[in-house]
Amino acid sequence: MKYYSLNRKAPKVSYRTAVINGIAPDGGLYFPEHLPVLPKSFINKLDRYSSVEIGMEAMAPFVHKDIPKKELESILEKVLDFDFPLVPIDAHISTLELFHGPTMAFKDVGARFMALSLGYFNRNEEKEITVLVATSGDTGGAVANGFLGVKGVNVVILYPDGKVSDIQERQLTTLGQNIKALRVQGTFDDCQRMVKKAFADKTLKGSVQLTSANSINVARWLPQMLYYMLAYHQKKKPAGELVFSVPSGNFGNICAGMVAQKMGLPISHFIAATNVNDTVPRFMNTSEYDPHPSTATISNAMDVGDPSNFVRILELHKNDFKSLKQNLSSYSFTDKETKEAMKKIYSESKYITDPHGAVGYLGLKKYLESHPDRKGIFLETAHPVKFLDVVSETLHTDIPLPPQIEKVMNKNKISLPISTYDELKEFLLT
Ligand SMILES: Cc1ncc(COP(=O)(O)O)c(C=O)c1O
Numbered sequence: 001m002k003y004y005s006l007n008r009k010a011p012k013v014s015y016r017t018a019v020i021n022g023i024a025p026d027g028g029l030y031f032p033e034h035l036p037v038l039p040k041s042f043i044n045k046l047d048r049y050s051s052v053e054i055g056m057e058a059m060a061p062f063v064h065k066d067i068p069k070k071e072l073e074s075i076l077e078k079v080l081d082f083d084f085p086l087v088p089i090d091a092h093i094s095t096l097e098l099f100h101g102p103t104m105a106f107k108d109v110g111a112r113f114m115a116l117s118l119g120y121f122n123r124n125e126e127k128e129i130t131v132l133v134a135t136s137g138d139t140g141g142a143v144a145n146g147f148l149g150v151k152g153v154n155v156v157i158l159y160p161d162g163k164v165s166d167i168q169e170r171q172l173t174t175l176g177q178n179i180k181a182l183r184v185q186g187t188f189d190d191c192q193r194m195v196k197k198a199f200a201d202k203t204l205k206g207s208v209q210l211t212s213a214n215s216i217n218v219a220r221w222l223p224q225m226l227y228y229m230l231a232y233h234q235k236k237k238p239a240g241e242l243v244f245s246v247p248s249g250n251f252g253n254i255c256a257g258m259v260a261q262k263m264g265l266p267i268s269h270f271i272a273a274t275n276v277n278d279t280v281p282r283f284m285n286t287s288e289y290d291p292h293p294s295t296a297t298i299s300n301a302m303d304v305g306d307p308s309n310f311v312r313i314l315e316l317h318k319n320d321f322k323s324l325k326q327n328l329s330s331y332s333f334t335d336k337e338t339k340e341a342m343k344k345i346y347s348e349s350k351y352i353t354d355p356h357g358a359v360g361y362l363g364l365k366k367y368l369e370s371h372p373d374r375k376g377i378f379l380e381t382a383h384p385v386k387f388l389d390v391v392s393e394t395l396h397t398d399i400p401l402p403p404q405i406e407k408v409m410n411k412n413k414i415s416l417p418i419s420t421y422d423e424l425k426e427f428l429l430t
C-alpha cells in the first residue's frame, strides 16, 4: 500500500515511511492510495472470526510489505488483548464500550498499534526518534502507556494546562523513563498547532527525527476502524444496517469508521456528535469550514476547534458536499444537555456514561427522532472514572477505581510549563 499527501505536493510513500514521517513533507496528511474491499463472505460472517483474525484481514493491506504477516499477527494479539463489549441501552440503542484497555479510553488500540509498528521498524536502528503528540486528554495517556520503554523512541506530550481531568493528567505525567510532558498555556488547538509547526521547521527536522502519535499518523488512525467491525462481530446474524454515533473531537475515530464502511461494512449512516465546539456541525449546515477557537467543556477530550481529520473525511467523500450529507449528520450539545443525558441514561437504564459517551448518545437520539425505523450504536469512548468529578457530581454515585487508574493515583505529576513554540523547539533541541 502506498500513501499520498492530501496536499498533493509530496511523493507517495510506503506504510513504513508514512509512520516514520507522521505528516508528509508538504504538511499534508497521508491517505491510503486505495481502500481494499473486503469479501462479502467475510463481512457476512464477522461473528465467526476472532478479533485478531478480523484485524489481520482489515489491516494487512494497509501495512503490506512493510510488516510481515507473522509480525502483524503478533502486534494485533498484543493490541487487541481486551474486550469491546456491545451493551444494550434500550430497544433501539446500544453502546460499544471502548474503554477496557490499559488507559481506559479508545486510544489504546491505535497508540499500541503505532508503538509496536515503530518498535518493529526501529529494531535495528541506532538513531533515536522523537514522537510528538498533542492531547486534549486521552491520547497523551494512551501514547505514554503504549510507548513506555520502546527502544530508541522518546515521547513528548503537549497538553493544555488546566484543561484535562486529574486522572488524564496523571496518566500522561507520571510514567517517567522515555516519556516527557509539557503543559501548554493555551488550548488543545494551540498544542496541535505547535506540533504541526515543529514538522514544518526545517532547522528542527535537521537535528531531531520527529514523528506524530496523533491520529494524523496513519498507524494511530487506521486501526480505529476495527471498533466498527468488532461491533458487527458481536451482532446476531444477519446484523442488518446500523448507524453509528461517534463522540467527535479531532474526527479520527469517525473517519476510521468511514474507512471500514468503504471497505464493505454495512453502516448506513454516521452521526458526529460534538460538544459546543461545533466546527463540523456548522459546516454540515452551511458547507463553510470556519474553525473557531475551542471552548472548555465537561467532555474536554473533544474540545477541538479545528479537527485535523476533517480533510480526510472530505477526501473519502471526494470533496462532494452532497454525498457527505447523505452519509453524515452532525449535532452539537451543551454541557447542560450532556449532564441531563447522563442522568436520563442512569435513571432509565442504570448505565453510567462518561460525558463523551453521553454526547454520542444525544447525537444518536436526535438522529433517531427522524429515523425511528433504524437502530444505532453510540461509542462509549472513555471509562466514566476518568471524569470522576463530573460523574459523581451529576449522578451522585461513586465509581470504584479500577486497578489501571489506582496505580497512577499516588504518583507525582511531572511536567514542564511552556507557552510558545520557541520554548518547545528549545526543549526538543536540548
Ligand atoms: C473520550 C474521548 N471521546 C471522544 C474523543 C474524540 O475522538 P476523535 O478525536 O477521534 O474525534 C476523544 C479524543 O479524541 C476522547 O478522548
Ligand SMILES: N[C@@H](CCOP(=O)(O)O)C(=O)O
Binding pocket: 134, 135, 136, 137, 138, 139, 140, 213, 214, 215, 216, 249, 250, 252, 301, 302, 308
Ligand atoms: N481527543 C484527543 C485529541 C487528539 O486526538 P487524536 O486522535 O488526533 O490524537 C485527545 O484525547 O487527546
